[in-house]
Amino acid sequence: MKEYKFSEIESKWQKEWEEQKIFKTENKDENRENYYLLEMFPYPSGKIHMGHVRNYSIGDVIARYKKMNGYNVLHPIGWDSFGLPAENAAIQNGVDPKKWTLENIESMKKQLKKLGFSYDWDREIATCKEDYYKWNQWIFTKLYEKGLVYKKKSYVNWCDSCKTVLANEQVEDGKCWRCGNEVHQKDLEQWFFKITDYAEELLEGHKELKGNWPDKVIAMQKNWIGKSYGTEVNFKLENSDIDVPVFTTRVDTIFGVTYMVLAPEHPLVEEILKENKDIKEKVYKMRNEDKISRTAENSEKTGVFSGKYVINPVNNEKVPLWIGNYVLMDYGTGAVMAVPTHDERDFQFAKKYNLKLKIVITPEEDEINKDEMTEAYIKKGILINSGEFNGLKNREAISKIADYIEKKGYGKKTTNYRLKDWLISRQRYWGTPIPAIYCEKCGVVMEKEENLPVRLPSDVEFTGTGNPLETSNEYKNVVCPKCGGKARRETDTMDTFVDSSWYYLRYTDSKNSSIPFEKEIVDGWVPVDQYIGGIEHAVMHLLYSRFFHKLLRDLGLLSSDEPFKKLLTQGMVLGPSYHCPDCKKYYYASEVEEGNRCKTCGKDLKIKVEKMSKSKNNGVDPNHIIAEYGADTARLFTLFAAPPEKELEWNEKSLAGAFRFLNRVWRIVLENKEHVNIGNKIEIDVKKLNKDDKNLMKKLNQTIKKVTESMEDNFHFNTAIAAIMELVNEMYLYKNSIFDNKKESNIWREVIEKLVILVSPFVPHIADELWEEAGFKGFVYEEKWPISNEEFLVEDEVNVAFQVNGKLRDAATVAKEIGREELKELALNSDKVKKYTDGKNILKVIVVPNKIVNIVVK
Template sequence: MGFGKYEPELIEKKWQKEWTDTGAFNVEADESRPKYYVLEMFPYPSGKIHMGHVRNYSIGDVVARYKRMKGFNVLHPMGWDAFGLPAENAAIKHNTHPAEWTYANIDDMRTQLKRLGYSYDWRREMATCHPGYYKWEQQFFLKFLEKGLVYRKKSPVNWCETCHTVLANEQVEEGLCWRCDTQVEQKELSQWFMRITDYAEELLDSLSDLEGGWPDRVITMQRNWIGKSIGAELNFEIEGCDDTISVFTTRPDTLYGATFMSLAAEHPMVEKLIADRPEAEKVREFVTKVSNMDRIVRGADDLEKEGVFTGAYCINPLSGQKMPIYVANFVLMGYGTGAVMAVPAHDQRDYEFAKKYDLPMQVVIQPEGETLNLSEMTEAYTAPGVLTNSGEFDNMSNEDAKGAIVDYLGKSGKGKKSVNYRLRDWNISRQRFWGSPIPVIYCDHCGIVPVPEQDLPVVLPEDAVMNEDGRSPLPEMESFYNVVCPTCGKMAQRETDTMDTFVESSWYFMRYTDARKAGAPFNRDALEYWAPVDQYIGGIEHAILHLLYARFFTKLLRDEGYTSLSEPFKNLLTQGMVLKDGAKMSKSKGNVVDPNSMIAKYGADATRLFILFASPPEKDLEWSDQGLEGASRFLNRIWRLAEDLEGKIAPVGACAKPSAELPSEAKKLRRKEHETVSRASRDMENKFQFNTVIAASMELVNEIYSLKEKLSETEEGRFALSSAFSTVLTVLSPITPHICEELWANAGYEGSISTVAWPEFDESALVTDELLIIIQVNGKMRAKLSVAASASKEEIEKSALGHENVTKHTEGKDIKKIIVVPGKLVNIVAK
């Protein structure tokens, strides 16, 4: 009777409704079953999904569907990273409240994601801008404040004038704001910080637990960002006063070669050093200039080194020599102590600076068996060697000298062993409206007072009106900031800063385990069952932002007794970008492809199929309209195949076992079917190589097409067709679920294909009766030969020598040797 035309939209909406009505993907903790928690990084509700979303969430959906078929109890949730600056900007543009804009976008994007057929447990959906969510991070904040893990201090911060807010170091990219690309300035402000540095060592050490599950690149990026350095802290006396300047160095072995000192522009000693000196005005001008530079730029190797002499000197604690003190643009207050002992003969940065300002140099490490001459040096010598010009430490290897010099200085209190980290405490204060309010009150009588826990959440006012220049309206809303001090009862002021939105994304994966819990952030038992996330999927751009913060936050919550979890994400897949014309899709480049229009034209299954077939998940994907059309043609081909087989096949199941010996053609199809499952099973498990799974399925479809007429004539042949076609649908169902559901039902199966077990291949079915042998003459391929799998070496040699093309290339020559590689090739050596 025929199936009629393949109409993706009708079929896809039919099955999406079926899944919703039956709660097909709803899940609960079940101790009797192995669990699997798969999670894609949740989206910001901008209003429209883009192709990056489609790729990310399609990858996650295939994993979720595949793991269900493998017998796992799968948690696959979705929610919204809903606070943030774009909502405020949009609210200003459209003269509305950020909440109204955000929730309208959530409604639109939810509809778009459902249209793609993703197998989410939508009952667990949550948005971070809901007071029922951010109430709990306000509670976390108060717990951390009580333990001293959150503190407030005045410090130089990264300021974006366009966004009117502070940025964490990790949010500054090449001197620019990570959101709007505005040049970042430096400002002195009182801010709230989380003590992530207290966890620096554990964050570093536990990276080894993630090896094999996380990409090496991400682990390396986090190691470098934490930046552990083992060295020494040395104290330099200042000439003419009782003060000292502390320096951290990884090279105490070069101390005799230190000839000047460099300070960061923000170093607290600068003003004291220049007081009443003729250099003061020039130094202050330089300090102002450098303080407004981006700290990332200041630390770059290619920065032009600049400095200014303070007029002050310090004393080298080993040599006793006077050393001029400079303020230099490349020294950062955020690393070490903000002071650097300069050893120009053995540090390239110091060498360039000394050359520029004609400062002295002293060689103190010689390559073994060589002698360095300062007048001949064109760059600093930084390799290992033997100490020279270093007093009693002469002739000692520089590695041995490191410890010896620190021990020596330790006896006089001038030095000690020390460990330093590049990582700085996390600045979580943001001068924005659309974020979680920081739950503290400032009282003139009581100081900083935590908001009582029973008064949480501190809710953002619904009547706030956005300022056109982007400034937060909270500092102007007396109804928000004027409050009674909960300690003394006098009038006080509420904090008007909100939290960095990375706080919300640092624990959302925990909330999913019991997203409707009212009396706690999550159900401890549910969290212990589901966590950690078994497979996390998202972009590499979050390596030192979200991923580092989430690891830190997990350890914080563990230590506060909320969970026993130490790491949030067991395995991490960082998917590549979707490109068009070799560039990342963006409105400014005019190369954006709208997923909605692609789905409307070709269907969700074809869109999913193309985006999973075009490239392995971890590689960038080049968009191709022709590729999407090809995916659509393949699905139509499967549809036509099902139509051709109607009435000839039965619901025997995938990789069904025949009850009797199959004839050769049926056996050939069965072999291809089991090869397909073997390959697909391997590639699903091995880093989710969906492109090769699809390729294997396409080959099986081709094989069915080539044999269907002949096999349709016998019962054994129809059995082989039934099994092979069922295997096509089963293997493709995680990738193109809608068409597979429809054809599964049309083939006479009861129930959803999503509940069917992943097929198991039979090793015996892979054994072939014939082998294809390559025949070479003097190393060049001259023929291919099919031989019986049981053929002896002598039989293979005889068949090879008798092949027409082999005879042609050996005629008139002596056969010197015949090399047979069993099952693969024959090489005939003829002279």
């Protein structure tokens, strides 16, 4: 028998698939319904990792399964190829970012092809290529014309290490999401997309996605958008006509305001600092604190008195105006009315700085003494010290006080969103150039459409300081497209999340050089039927893509409202990390000797199972696995070890187990291929089968049903593979007892044919090899997915309970056709039943065919 030489088999079929272009997809197939399957595209770092293997194996199984179920499947791949790592390589190693990126793409492309993924490579895109980023610029200019792009000065998240601005979503625990460096605030002019114009529609769209997207992702987006209903109230700066508006959802507490707090970034603060220079250092320090930690419950709330007062409009009380780190410009108006008796954050701040307390809500049955308060009272109650609203339940008072404020002209009822406009300016080279030009005469002018793309220059210096584009005079100094005079080109580039916000649309028409894509073509494919990627993109890529989709719809480029119909967020791949806290060093597993001690200091290593990463030296090289076990084994392990949405813990023994299973499949097919009847297929009559034949056919059809149900039930591949393993076990039990010297067997043909088809989405290389070895023609990918035959699923035997006076005493497995009298005799002659009937008067025997025999005794 031929040996299972996976490396030869896999390279053979990868070559065949590529030469025959079997994964190439036409935009329209009259006989098939379109199905768009997509995984989030990779960044070309140079090497694939186990996260890639898992993510793309999941997608490949679905793509192959849907194709075999009669769909015209679009399964493309490309590269999210702009970004900081390429620029860092240029700075550190003097490598051209473009050359570095394109070489990495070629390297990773070879690796992905080795895994046998069913990509239509003819649609491949790379966001760093001019034929892609030209359309980023084209879209930017169209949005500018619509007033959806603007430039303004504001405090932004700045990373000194990357020398660039970060969106709020890109700051994680106060650090840059890319390099891990501390982030601080900087006042810069930046370009923004008006995502806030779509805040309400982004929320409403969740209704369409509910049930098809993970609840957690929807909840994260809702929280990020942060819709709240409340009242905007104008406090007056003392001795001036300046209004200081605050937004509050708790206007029922407005009579209890004892101070106001401004965010350090509030525009009014700069005016205050001109008069009160003594507090400048403290204010600037607050500005540089991480925004997320500033508002965290357990972080210290700090502030400084501005020297100014504001007037509360509802009672004309004068309250001090403070500047505090726990207030952000990102929410509401950047000013907060502080009610320390009824807000825990305000209470802690007031206690720290010895500020006044005033109770305005109290329990109905008791009164609170403000001098004895150890925490804010945040429960329901009735209003006191609130003028004409005294005695009202506080929840009822919210609408009444809001109406009063609106009627008096002190403010208005309003809706607020936490979401702020998307800051897209980046001070770096390796990104899409922003197509804006600054002319002293004409102001801001967009580059003419016929001059797009604005290309990245090659005459730049990568020093590690500042924006490399600033070093190219040829790039910076241009002619105004409007008046022909001297002008200066924008040197900021776009956030790379712009690139990934619409790439799924470009795949549908990737070679179009006239427009980003044809409306008729894209409408035939989107929304994407199934999207797969990590949950870490819930409020960055996924939210931005939804926003962009709606923008492009409103530009008339497509018809649908949402980009992704169904979303699967796969779990992370975990591996053990070995860390010495004292030496601050992570060891590779291969370096760790028995006893798990640090080689340097000799202390016990801290062992933790966590996400695989380069920094923790706990990753596994897929190339090594492919070389030792083959791509099919790598795929099978990642698919079988855990359901797609769950975390997958790396296990070398399970990997070896997957390899052993493939060898079992290999042997059972090759040992019995001579018995496969490749001639005219003969229908198998269940009535003419012996018991062994019938049992195997029953198991086959149970497996077809189970695998199909598992695929349809949110792609639980692990249970599908487990069912196939059971079928293979049954085939081994069957093979020794069935032939009676027959050369060919319709049973074997049926079982082997269906087995190979069932395993093919998971392990396509071995499937095509076995298909050929068994004498079948073509590729398994082009076969129809099997349908279970219900005839073989009908049970011939049933389990019947034997009861005495309604209590279970025995049971028996009997033929379904057994007669009443025969069933009655079986029950009466049961030894277990006789223990309760001997010597007793049997009053009657109730027989319910295929279910129960109940013997009533006295």
